Amino acid sequence: MSNEQFLILTFILGACLALGLGLATYAWLRRPFLEIVASLRSPRLESIIRKLFPVTKLLAALLGFVSVSYYGSCPSRSYVAIVADRRYVVAKNQEQMATALGYLVLAVLLWGLLLTVILRVTRRPAASRAGEP
């Protein structure tokens, strides 16, 4: 396998792996997430949240993957230099995976915060009703 083929293959495999991580995260959190969302009393909000959850997981994983530049910085490498160095290509693949994982962590934390806010907002009227005489 030539170095250029290796670069293309590892890039495609990396993208698939990042997508797989996003899907795995969604699958792992899906059931309890849907249970929480089902308890909301707003069908439209429920529908929007239900659709956005997998999208944000996939976008976070892909954002991490694509945010790594093969050219590097200071000094930037030429394409020929990138292709010639397999170790550099592998290191960049590792960096892509690490960044994808980092963005997924961020997405999970933000969804946790968002659900907290939503639960708080949707619970407030019931609590205030209970306090009424």
Add this chain to the structure above:
Amino acid sequence: MLLYNLLGFAVLIVVSVGIAVAVYRLLHNDLRDLLAAALKVPGGTSFYLRALLVVLLFSALAGSVGKDFSLKPESAFIEYVWAINSGLKDVFQNSLLSLLGYLALITVLAATLKPKNE
């Protein structure tokens, strides 16, 4: 040696996953009780517990996977240990930051959702 580099990388991955699982198990029972008292929503406890596992595991893996493990064949044994050390630095750093983020999230959750009479 490629084999030693792979072995060092595998050790780093296993240790980082072990750290994430150990921290998760350490927090699991108390966190489950806190969430059950605060949330009272079907699936709520399960969601935040699973989120903690994802956060810990992925942040530890992000630290270890990103480590460039390419020592020269003539490298001494201790150099592999140092390389693992260097990877663990990123693992601990990521885990610490993620834990702080999760702690902030749970604090907000408990402060806003927990009934006042409990």
